[in-house]
Amino acid sequence: MSDINYDSLQLLKKALEKGGIHPGKDWAKGYNFMLSKDPETNITLMLVIGWNSDYKKMVAVAFNATTGEYIQP
Template sequence: MKKMVFVVLFLLISTGQVEKVSAEDTFEVNEHQELSIRQAIELAFPPALKWNEDAQLLQAINIDLDKPGKSIGSNGKRKHWNISFGVPDTNKYFLVTIHDGKIDMVNDLTGEGTSPYPGKDWAKGFNFMLRKDTERNINLLLVIGWNSDQTNMEAAGFNASTGEYIKPN
């Protein structure tokens, strides 16, 4: 649990306020680079804005494509991400898939169904999710991972703007 708290604090410090992420911020991406959730969003924003200038971030979640290991994501970064965008008051939906720190695929999924359900091997290592909590009208940062003896999954939720702990539903 101490490790998870450290990761969460690291993420909160490194991400700052999610609302301030802009398409103009850039960074260098090396092949096979792990990205923080903020870096993944920054990488995904330009294609989303090209798709629709009114695009807004809906969710950022890492993808479990890494080889099994206890420390995956323990540094607050992952190699593989799905970053989704929408346009307010429409059903427009856009997905940017990042593999090895690079944009691998962009998809306009407007009008399609829900995202795939995670498989039985879901949530290797530490996993990070940023999503809009529409009930509380906040951006919610979730950190999900296994306890130290790898027997139970645990989650911690935080208001991405204030860092306030919020018990996940």
């Protein structure tokens, strides 16, 4: 828990600024979040999960949960 300095609302705002992510309407409504640890870098990640513009594919935007830095896919 000490690795997490950003909450979901802060990182959702950053994900929306990046663009390309939309809230679910029927299944997985709204935005969803996932915490994980990258096994290669040992960085705690927070993923903001939503849908692409035509709502046919789920997409995720990853951030370093400690620094708030965007992580390239």
